[in-house]
Amino acid sequence: MNTNSQGSKYVFRSCNLCEAICGLSFEVSDTEILSIRGDKNDPLSMGHICPKGPELKNIYLDKDRLRKPLKRTNTGWQEISYEEAFVEVTQSIHSIQSKYGNDSVAVYQGNPTVHNYGSMLFGSRFVKKLKTKNLFSATSVDQLPHHFVGHFMFGSHFLIPVPDIDRTNYFLVLGANPIASNGSMMTSPHITKRLKAIQERKGKLVVVDPRRTETAELANEHHFIKPDTDVFFLLSILNIVFQKGIKIPKHLSESLVGVEEVAALVSSYSPEKTASITGIATEVTQKIAIDFMEASGAVCYGRMGLSTQSFGAFCQWLIVLVNLFTGNLDSQGGSMFTKPAIDLISMSKNEGGFARYFSKARNLPEFYGEFPVAALADEMLYTGEGGIKALVTSCGNPILSTPNGTKLEKAIGTLEFMVSIDYYINETTCHANIILPPTSSIEHENIDMVFPLLAVRNYAKFSPAVFEADPGLKHDWQIFGELTNHLEATRTGKPVKKLSEKLTPEAMADSLFKTGPYKLSIEELKKHPHGIDLGELQSCLPDRLATENKKIVVIPEPFAKGQVLLMKAFQEFTQQNEHDYLLIGRRHLRSNNSWMHNSERLAGNKDRCTLLIHTNDAKNLQIEAGQIVKVQSEHGEISIVVEVTDGIAPGVVSIPHGYGHNRSGIQLEIATKRPGVSINDLTNETRTDFLCHNAAFSGTKVRIVK
Ligand SMILES: Nc1nc2c(c(=O)[nH]1)N[C@H]1C(S)=C(S)[C@@H](COP(=O)(O)OP(=O)(O)OC[C@H]3O[C@@H](n4cnc5c(=O)[nH]c(N)nc54)[C@H](O)[C@@H]3O)O[C@H]1N2
Numbered sequence: 217m218n219t220n221s222q223g224s225k226y227v228f229r230s231c232n233l234c235e236a237i238c239g240l241s242f243e244v245s246d247t248e249i250l251s252i253r254g255d256k257n258d259p260l261s262m263g264h265i266c267p268k269g270p271e272l273k274n275i276y277l278d279k280d281r282l283r284k285p286l287k288r289t290n291t292g293w294q295e296i297s298y299e300e301a302f303v304e305v306t307q308s309i310h311s312i313q314s315k316y317g318n319d320s321v322a323v324y325q326g327n328p329t330v331h332n333y334g335s336m337l338f339g340s341r342f343v344k345k346l347k348t349k350n351l352f353s354a355t356s357v358d359q360l361p362h363h364f365v366g367h368f369m370f371g372s373h374f375l376i377p378v379p380d381i382d383r384t385n386y387f388l389v390l391g392a393n394p395i396a397s398n399g400s401m402m403t404s405p406h407i408t409k410r411l412k413a414i415q416e417r418k419g420k421l422v423v424v425d426p427r428r429t430e431t432a433e434l435a436n437e438h439h440f441i442k443p444d445t446d447v448f449f450l451l452s453i454l455n456i457v458f459q460k461g462i463k464i465p466k467h468l469s470e471s472l473v474g475v476e477e478v479a480a481l482v483s484s485y486s487p488e489k490t491a492s493i494t495g496i497a498t499e500v501t502q503k504i505a506i507d508f509m510e511a512s513g514a515v516c517y518g519r520m521g522l523s524t525q526s527f528g529a530f531c532q533w534l535i536v537l538v539n540l541f542t543g544n545l546d547s548q549g550g551s552m553f554t555k556p557a558i559d560l561i562s563m564s565k566n567e568g569g570f571a572r573y574f575s576k577a578r579n580l581p582e583f584y585g586e587f588p589v590a591a592l593a594d595e596m597l598y599t600g601e602g603g604i605k606a607l608v609t610s611c612g613n614p615i616l617s618t619p620n621g622t623k624l625e626k627a628i629g630t631l632e633f634m635v636s637i638d639y640y641i642n643e644t645t646c647h648a649n650i651i652l653p654p655t656s657s658i659e660h661e662n663i664d665m666v667f668p669l670l671a672v673r674n675y676a677k678f679s680p681a682v683f684e685a686d687p688g689l690k691h692d693w694q695i696f697g698e699l700t701n702h703l704e705a706t707r708t709g710k711p712v713k714k715l716s717e718k719l720t721p722e723a724m725a726d727s728l729f730k731t732g733p734y735k736l737s738i739e740e741l742k743k744h745p746h747g748i749d750l751g752e753l754q755s756c757l758p759d760r761l762a763t764e765n766k767k768i769v770v771i772p773e774p775f776a777k778g779q780v781l782l783m784k785a786f787q788e789f790t791q792q793n794e795h796d797y798l799l800i801g802r803r804h805l806r807s808n809n810s811w812m813h814n815s816e817r818l819a820g821n822k823d824r825c826t827l828l829i830h831t832n833d834a835k836n837l838q839i840e841a842g843q844i845v846k847v848q849s850e851h852g853e854i855s856i857v858v859e860v861t862d863g864i865a866p867g868v869v870s871i872p873h874g875y876g877h878n879r880s881g882i883q884l885e886i887a888t889k890r891p892g893v894s895i896n897d898l899t900n901e902t903r904t905d906f907l908c909h910n911a912a913f914s915g916t917k918v919r920i921v922k
């Protein structure tokens with residue numbers, strides 16, 4: 217902390233609103249935040265800040281933010297004390313588990329969990345105490361395929377390579393829009409600067425996306441692709457690479473098993489055969505493959521648009537193979553692994569697994585102890601043994617964020633009890649019997665435990681609280697800690713244990729740093745308020761592999777077996793006639809998943825929840841910009857304003873997710889002037905990834921009605 221001549225001081229901490237974890241500089245007086253700016257001395261973010269960063273002040277001050285636990289009664293919400301809430305929550309959970317078994321209580325942990333180390337560390341202790349198999353999180357509407365591939369190829373779900381963006385000379389981006397999202401599974405703050413730097417060193421940025429996104433606008437090349445078909449494009453890239461001659465990084469030549477089988481697989485997918493399916497011409501695919509092979513340092517990267525497809529896991533697997541067989545895996549300028557100061561990989565060594573047990577209603581496989589959230593509604597509606605009767609949510613809004621939110625909303629209506637840990641009444645938490653609000657993020661310290669694992673440089677930082685916490689509020693970790701101890705007491709009849717002063721998130725993180733590869737400590741990190749740069753990414757395979765024999769499993773069993781499904785889909789695609797419109801999502805810089813839409817400063821006056829449609833399609837349908845149309849799917853119907861553009865592939869339409877703050881019958885207390893509609897009232901909960909069962913959002917079939 218520094219003080220200036222006006223008596224105000226500076227607090228340096230990372231923004232926790234997205235994966236870029238930008239270093240911010242808070243200028244504060246005793247009571248007020250005077251300004252929030254990018255911290256120029258942060259070695260990773262170098263002064264970057266986006267329009268969401270300053271919102272940390274508005275969230276702190278927001279009058280919509282809950283500051284007292286709430287209980288739902290027949291006459292509306294009633295404020296209660298934390299103690300009353302803890303007792304009621306744990307007694308309800310205990311009585312439901314006693315009656316129906318431990319699995320009758322389900323948990324959904326949403327996206328902000330990973331941005332809050334207290335919630336993560338103490339949430340997982342509470343979850344263990346519940347002893348339920350019905351665990352769900354945002355992972356399975358997001359990056360599950362990356363973990364799946366990490367687990368099967370490298371031996372740990374946390375072994376996920378990231379683009380060495382600062383040294384690459386050819387960046388092939390599929391289904392990601394980092395200029396709006398600020399990067400995902402690639403912590404890379406100041407992304408536009410980093411992308412432009414590739415071009416300044418005469419490298420190339422190539423984007424494959426059904427929409428001409430902000431990132432595509434900057435790119436050297438952009439190619440439209442038909443949604444949900446990337447798997448075939450990637451197979452064709454590999455088909456060409458194998459024909460021209462693969463190049464395996466020298467240090468990995470002894471570490472691969474299964475290369476011949478890949479050669480056999482990709483031989484069936486020549487670019488000539490896949491062009492009519494993907495919409496990418498043979499010559500374009502050939503040129504991309506050859507440019508990629510010839511570049512000194514090239515990397516292929518795919519994100520949400522690729523992960524949330526029918527063959528999302530296949531896509532992420534093939535991306536690793538493209539990098540591997542062009543000599544770019546674990547190599548400078550290619551796709552590399554980090555060496556973070558907290559070693560999550562050795563920590564989670566014994567937790568891993570897939571399909572060790574299955575969900576009751578949908579029979580979907582667990583992965584690392586979690587079921588796909590696309591099954592959540594059916595598991596609640598299941599009346600047999602093992603069906604869900606109670607729900608705990610934290611940091612999330614699954615009614616807006618998971619496929620077929622309408623069905624989930626109905627299913628939640630059948631529950632006997634629900635509790636939510638959240639500082640807003642949102643479309644999901646409004647159904648809870650009790651809402652437990654935590655402190656806002658700047659009222660507690662934080663350490664990014666996850667994102668340095670995915671960062672384009674090795675980096676560590678401690679973020680101090682900006683202000684002391686509101687004395688009436690508890691932190692997420694304290695809420696989870698109290699719930700854990702109260703549940704134990706309810707079960708045993710013994711007095712409730714006090715939270716230990718020694719067992720805090722900070723103490724836990726400190727010991728993780730001390731046993732980590734750099735032997736850091738919180739004390740040391742506090743001496744470096746802007747963060748510590750631990751250097752550029754280094755080759756680390758095969759040493760770092762967590763597979764039994766330190767080999768890369770080039771074609772893991774689920775993929776070997778899944779080839780049949782792939783071929784079947786390929787043949788069905790080739791037979792396909794006229795289709796409906798294919799729906800994709802989008803993100804905007806000034807919006808953050810399902811929340812922060814109540815901020816006037818951030819959202820501005822523009823309605824961003826619109827339907828993007830190509831000019832020719834609009835003409836054919838005789839619809840115009842500004843008009844309201846109905847969009848219908850197998851599962852639902854929404855009405856939405858049309859925006860006409862040439863920046864989307866013909867036959868494709870786009871709606872952003874996270875909106876729909878006007879659900880019928882619900883009096884939301886968060887005032888929003890632009891409620892929008894929820895794309896997930898159209899998406900299909902039965903459409904999941906063929907292998908890992910991540911939600912398959914991309915390419916949902918819809919009809920448009922005037
Ligand atoms: N169709 C479609 N659906 C999607 C996506 C898509 O692209 N298309 N994207 C998916 C993705 S990638 C994700 S990650 C999910 C996100 O969806 P969710 O997992 O539902 O997460 P958010 O919408 O970010 O949840 C926001 C809630 O978390 C609360 N919150 C914020 N910070 C904290 C905190 O520190 N403590 C507590 N207790 N609560 C907090 C906010 O108040 C808010 O109510 O949506 C998914 N859904």
Ligand SMILES: Nc1nc2c(c(=O)[nH]1)N[C@H]1C(S)=C(S)[C@@H](COP(=O)(O)OP(=O)(O)OC[C@H]3O[C@@H](n4cnc5c(=O)[nH]c(N)nc54)[C@H](O)[C@@H]3O)O[C@H]1N2
Pocket residue numbers: 234235327358390391392393394396397398399400424425426427429441442443444445446519520521522525800801802803804805806807808809914915
């Ligand atoms: N401003 C802002 N930033 C965010 C978020 C936010 O809501 N707002 N959310 C955060 C979260 S939780 C996440 S997970 C990340 C996500 O980060 P990104 O993945 O970079 O974000 P998206 O904008 O969802 O990008 C997905 C892209 O895939 C394209 N796409 C859709 N379907 C297909 C397809 O079938 N094939 C191909 N090739 N492309 C397809 C879409 O057009 C879109 O451009 O962003 C994070 N950052």
Ligand code: SF4
Pocket residue numbers: 231232233234235236237238264265266267268269270398405
């Ligand atoms: S890009 Fe914006 S939201 Fe993301 S960490 Fe940086 S300031 Fe925060």
Ligand SMILES: [Mo]
Pocket residue numbers: 327354358
């Ligand atoms: Mo996400």
